[in-house]
Amino acid sequence: MNWIILIFAGLFEVAFAYCLGKTKETTDNEMYLWFGGFLVCATISFLMLIYATRSLPMGTAYAVWTGIGAVGTVLVGILVFKEPATFWRLFFISTLVISIVGLKMVATN
Template identity: 60%
Template sequence: MYWIILIIAGLFEVGFTTCLLLSKNFTNLIWAAGFFVCIALSFFLLNKASQGIPMGTAYAVWTGIGAAGTVIVGMIFFKEPADFWRLFFIATLILSVAGLKFVAN
């Protein structure tokens, strides 16, 4: 259950980074509100997940999901580059996050 909570927390991290961009420096109030809702939920869920997963592992997985997810959102929705090396390193990041899951206590 803690791993599901952690994955959802990571998805809310992707949400708050995306809302941060769309808020246009907090001038668009709807996206700014989305940012604050997503960041609050992300940290709340990260805290909950840390109760059953070692803190270092939870934090690394949370940031990995957020980083990989944000890059993927950028490539799909904001036309950011999707060249070989960028995809290669995103894949290694995802594999590293999965590896942490398998070696966690």
């Protein structure tokens, strides 16, 4: 169950990065709404990470959380914000995914 919570925490990390990107594209009241979304998503993400680390090793949980956030944020950048999808960028993101799966496989909990 804590692995599922950790995955959702990582997805909320992607959501707060998305909101942060939207604040860069907007102005006035809309920018503040995206900033509010950033704060809500960041709070939920951190609280879920804290909960997940109660029974998962801290180093593993944190690495998986940041990995999910990094991979998701790069994918959102490519798909939503039209950032370049170069071979090397996708190659290194795939190595990160392999590392996340490896950490899950060797975790004791």
